Amino acid sequence: MSRxxxxxxxxxxxxxxxPWLLDSLGEAYYIGFATRVLIFALAATSLNFVxxxxxxxxxxxxxxxxxxxxxVALAMQAGxxxxxxxxxxxxxxxxLTAFAIGLVSLxxxxxxxxxxxxxxxxxxxxxxxxxxxxxxEDGLPLAQRSTxxxxxxxxxxxxxxxxxxxxxxxxxxxxxxxxxxxxxxxAGVRQNPLRMEAxxxxxxxxxxxxxxxxxxxxxxxGALLANQNGMASPAMxxxxxxxxxLVMVILGGVGHRYGGLFGAAALLGLEEALALFTEHSHLYVxxxxxxxxxxxxxxxxxxxxxxRRG
Amino acid sequence: MTALLExxxxxxxxxxxxxxxxxxxxxxxxxxxxxxxxxxxxxxxxIHLVSGSLRPDAGRLRLAGRDITARSMxxxxxxxxxxxxxxxxxxxxxxxxxxxRLAVQGRRSDAGSSxxxxxxxxxxxxxxxxxxxxxxxxxxAEQAGCLxxxxxxxxxxxxxxxxxxxxRPRILLLDEPMAGLGPEEAERMTHLLAxxxxxLTMLLIEHDMEVVxxxxxRLSVLVEGRILTTGTPETVRADPAVRRAxxxxxxx
Numbered sequence: 001m002s003r004x005x006x007x008x009x010x011x012x013x014x015x016x017x018x019p020w021l022l023d024s025l026g027e028a029y030y031i032g033f034a035t036r037v038l039i040f041a042l043a044a045t046s047l048n049f050v051x052x053x054x055x056x057x058x059x060x061x062x063x064x065x066x067x068x069x070x071x072v073a074l075a076m077q078a079g080x081x082x083x084x085x086x087x088x089x090x091x092x093x094x095x096l097t098a099f100a101i102g103l104v105s106l107x108x109x110x111x112x113x114x115x116x117x118x119x120x121x122x123x124x125x126x127x128x129x130x131x132x133x134x135x136x137e138d139g140l141p142l143a144q145r146s147t148x149x150x151x152x153x154x155x156x157x158x159x160x161x162x163x164x165x166x167x168x169x170x171x172x173x174x175x176x177x178x179x180x181x182x183x184x185x186x187a188g189v190r191q192n193p194l195r196m197e198a199x200x201x202x203x204x205x206x207x208x209x210x211x212x213x214x215x216x217x218x219x220x221x222g223a224l225l226a227n228q229n230g231m232a233s234p235a236m237x238x239x240x241x242x243x244x245x246l247v248m249v250i251l252g253g254v255g256h257r258y259g260g261l262f263g264a265a266a267l268l269g270l271e272e273a274l275a276l277f278t279e280h281s282h283l284y285v286x287x288x289x290x291x292x293x294x295x296x297x298x299x300x301x302x303x304x305x306x307x308r309r310g
Numbered sequence: 311m312t313a314l315l316e317x318x319x320x321x322x323x324x325x326x327x328x329x330x331x332x333x334x335x336x337x338x339x340x341x342x343x344x345x346x347x348x349x350x351x352x353x354x355x356x357i358h359l360v361s362g363s364l365r366p367d368a369g370r371l372r373l374a375g376r377d378i379t380a381r382s383m384x385x386x387x388x389x390x391x392x393x394x395x396x397x398x399x400x401x402x403x404x405x406x407x408x409x410x411r412l413a414v415q416g417r418r419s420d421a422g423s424s425x426x427x428x429x430x431x432x433x434x435x436x437x438x439x440x441x442x443x444x445x446x447x448x449x450x451a452e453q454a455g456c457l458x459x460x461x462x463x464x465x466x467x468x469x470x471x472x473x474x475x476x477x478r479p480r481i482l483l484l485d486e487p488m489a490g491l492g493p494e495e496a497e498r499m500t501h502l503l504a505x506x507x508x509x510l511t512m513l514l515i516e517h518d519m520e521v522v523x524x525x526x527x528r529l530s531v532l533v534e535g536r537i538l539t540t541g542t543p544e545t546v547r548a549d550p551a552v553r554r555a556x557x558x559x560x561x562x
Binding site: 184185191194196197198200203 | 361363384388395401404408417423425430
């Protein structure tokens with residue numbers, strides 16, 4: 001790809017115009033789908049920060065994603081519908097949970113870290129499911145969408161733009177973060193934690209900060225998805241959801257800033273398209289994933305441009 | 311003499327083997343103290359124990375009178391104990407300059423925290439300038455922009471030293487800095503270390519006896535996890551027990 005193509009402005013311009021475009025095509029139904037893509041892109045980006053930037057292969061990201069959704073649903077049930085309060089609360093609870101989980105999990109490495117984060121996430125899943133107030137197996141419906149004065153989230157297009165704005169802000173934040181002192185330290189930790197420790201860096205604290213930041217953004221994505229789906233469901237907390245987010249990251253490009261966005265768009269797009277033709281869409285999605293891993297180990301973002309972590 | 315660093319009865323075992331078996335060692339401020347001994351004597355283990363990458367099974371460590379036995383490696387670095395590695399542990403995907411800049415940034419005492427999330431690190435020009443100075447000091451000014459993995463072996467060792475120095479240690483632990491170097495490179499490294507003498511305290515593991523006798527103010531002989539003797543190069547060289555246990559072996 002030539003460097004002259006203004007990749008980012010084109011992408012964001014198209015994304016901004018999407019609701020009008022779909023509306024004029026008479027396909028307003030797809031605004032909901034596009035919103036879902038953005039929300040999953042946000043969640044996958046947050047996981048990519050933990051996995052690709054922090055070097056921590058966490059297999060329990062669904063816990064933070066799901067908790068964010070449940071905070072919004074429970075707050076709504078308690079009469080708190082303002083997104084200005086409920087969404088930051090969702091982020092805070094996800095961050096706090098990640099702090100506790102990370103404190104224990106980061107004592108382990110590699111496969112053990114994968115297993116222990118998975119175990120904690122499943123514990124949260126079973127706890128929430130057995131919790132009557134949270135609707136058990138059925139999940140918890142939202143009486144209405146969050147209110148985000150002066151915006152009207154009841155409008156599908158508004159929810160889409162809010163999700164787009166939050167994704168754009170997160171990707172910009174990621175860019176700043178990667179170039180900051182913290183980002184440089186984190187890159188060192190990913191490459192050689194022992195060396196960083198020997199240079200005086202508090203490695204575990206850096207990893208914990210990365211894990212907590214990733215979880216907070218996942219909590220925000222969960223809050224958005226509860227609004228989009230009209231409910232918080234146990235499936236959002238289940239381990240397959242963690243797996244799905246990891247697949248998006250790998251498909252899109254581990255450690256690439258746009259990896260989460262590309263992965264989410266490709267995976268959900270593929271599922272949606274295949275569903276029109278076959279009932280075995282998972283099989284083909286699996287084949288596509290194999291192809292990407294075999295032929296483009298750096299993921300779709302790696303194919304699209306040679307840009308790396310910037 | 312008040313010791314800057316004191317090890318008292320340090321012990322460490324791996325399985326049934328005592329790699330460190332009751333080591334007492336005292337480093338005076340600004341001395342270059344060499345640690346010699348046959349292979350498997352426990353020299354590197356002792357460096358691990360002092361730097362904090364291993365915890366001793368018994369014994370204490372004191373820095374300027376303060377007990378630091380329970381301190382982690384990064385805390386000890388912040389207190390002024392830095393190690394270099396036997397096998398260069400540089401960040402191969404980063405430039406030489408960025409390697410050293412990271413070392414500067416890690417210095418919490420005066421460089422500040424790494425928990426800064428917004429401002430670009432590249433805007434802090436002073437860190438880059440200081441990194442350039444360190445590179446110049448070890449003779450790598452020209453290679454600042456090279457990726458560490460593109461550097462020659464000897465250059466990587468010099469980079470390793472620059473990174474250790476950039477943490478501004480009071481005590482520098484050097485684990486075979488000459489290992490694998492050609493005669494010319496070893497000569498240069500010897501000069502670098504000689505130039506550092508009197509500015510900081512060094513504990514040097516080295517196999518080349520000529521280098522050790524040239525550089526060391528004092529040296530300790532480690533055999534089977536124990537200090538056999540400590541003294542000036544002349545007294546150690548003359549010690550019959552040392553000749554039997556170590557120097558004799560070298561000649562054979």
